[in-house]
Amino acid sequence: MQPVAPPRWDGLSVPRRRPSVATQRAQNTLLLLDLETGRYFTLEGAGDHMWELSDGRRTIEEIVIAVTTVFGADPALVRLDALELFERLSGEGLIDDAR
Amino acid sequence: MHLFAADHPEAALPRPSGAAHPLFERAFAYDYHGAVDVIRLVEPGVVAVCNPADASIRIAVEPTDARALFNAAHLFSSLSLLELLKRRDRFAVHAAAVASAGRAVLIAGPAGAGKTTLSVAAARAGWDFMGDDVALIRVAPGGGLTVIGFPDEIDLVPDAVRFFPELAPMFAGRGPGLAGKHALQPTAVGRVSWSASPALLVFPRIVAQGEPTFRRLSADEALLALVPNVIRTQPAATQRHLDALGHLARTCAAFDLQFSDPHSVPPVLRERLAAVADGC
Numbered sequence: 220m221q222p223v224a225p226p227r228w229d230g231l232s233v234p235r236r237r238p239s240v241a242t243q244r245a246q247n248t249l250l251l252l253d254l255e256t257g258r259y260f261t262l263e264g265a266g267d268h269m270w271e272l273s274d275g276r277r278t279i280e281e282i283v284i285a286v287t288t289v290f291g292a293d294p295a296l297v298r299l300d301a302l303e304l305f306e307r308l309s310g311e312g313l314i315d316d317a318r
Numbered sequence: 319m320h321l322f323a324a325d326h327p328e329a330a331l332p333r334p335s336g337a338a339h340p341l342f343e344r345a346f347a348y349d350y351h352g353a354v355d356v357i358r359l360v361e362p363g364v365v366a367v368c369n370p371a372d373a374s375i376r377i378a379v380e381p382t383d384a385r386a387l388f389n390a391a392h393l394f395s396s397l398s399l400l401e402l403l404k405r406r407d408r409f410a411v412h413a414a415a416v417a418s419a420g421r422a423v424l425i426a427g428p429a430g431a432g433k434t435t436l437s438v439a440a441a442r443a444g445w446d447f448m449g450d451d452v453a454l455i456r457v458a459p460g461g462g463l464t465v466i467g468f469p470d471e472i473d474l475v476p477d478a479v480r481f482f483p484e485l486a487p488m489f490a491g492r493g494p495g496l497a498g499k500h501a502l503q504p505t506a507v508g509r510v511s512w513s514a515s516p517a518l519l520v521f522p523r524i525v526a527q528g529e530p531t532f533r534r535l536s537a538d539e540a541l542l543a544l545v546p547n548v549i550r551t552q553p554a555a556t557q558r559h560l561d562a563l564g565h566l567a568r569t570c571a572a573f574d575l576q577f578s579d580p581h582s583v584p585p586v587l588r589e590r591l592a593a594v595a596d597g598c
Contacts, residue, residue: 241548241557243564245541252560254550255339261542 228279228305228316230298235275235317242270251313260311265290265297266304275317279305319375319398321390327365327378333358341397341549348397350551357401357551364390368398370405370552388495396470397549400452404555408454408466409562412547415448415465415514416440416587422465422514423587424453424570425522426544432522432577435478439580440587441508442482448511449504455516457562463569467512473499481580517594518587519572530577530586540572 228234241252249267252259262270265286272282283301287294308314324330336353340346347360359366363386366377375398379390400410413426414437423440425433434450441447448467456464476494479486485507489500504510521535521543535543544563550556571594577583 238553241553241560243541243560245537245564245567248538248541250541250545250560250564252545252548252550254553254556257340257342257550259542259545261538 446511
């Protein structure tokens, strides 16, 4: 039997922060602490903003538009960054798709 | 707290059903059971269960096992008590604490960093002693931070005893305890203080030689260094713990400290303390 591939993230995905993740910001860096595994991660800038917008209601496309507006970046690049980030956060068990 | 003798501690305090995750390092059988909101700690011959809902701590121990009794009376009692304090918004920092004129220096770091040695050296130099391994922080409703002392038994490694020859008579005729350290009562090293305003956060490291060197840390670096202090239990309480550590990192001047002679550090700490604004 072939292993089932993990879900791929796309523009219509709705990222949602998992409740088992505690967060804290000291200065410029957002710290994410997975309470189940003890692993912790840091986000800055656009990635930090994307995390904050991952409320289980906004799609990735909506997050991309919001981040593009705040940072004045190229939407295509922001979209690529967002898909890469959510793929990684999902792989670490910090976020899921509420779609 | 109910400490009782049991021939089979694991049977006396069985594992709750449902999923659990480690409180910290996976090497220990110290788990949080989220479905029932209890922590359970296991070592050979001793089991502790802490239930924050009724503020109870139950410890079953094999009465003939000296190491099990030691763990029951020391580590398991302390970890359970710290969890109950956490639920009352007194958050643990793995740090020694000393104070001068009501202003505290937190000396944070893992085992072997020099917390006990530095705090005893500071106490011998006239600082108030607040604890050699754990301090508590509390955030007031207005946002101010307070350090609360946790001056339980001081555990001094044999290698550090050479720095304090005047304390040697206290160890005469008895070797290190089960933890491989010499036990001292806090009042034996100086004056004990229970409360102070945090002013400095120091992360020490022992080096072979040289004068003490300080390197300023950013708030982000300080928070990252403090994250291992978080004991992962109930999400809401753990988030408040992390919030308090973030508050500490944002508002306290933080430094990496390298030192070889602990007695050279207290005078420099006093200078640093004078250089930072009052409180955190």
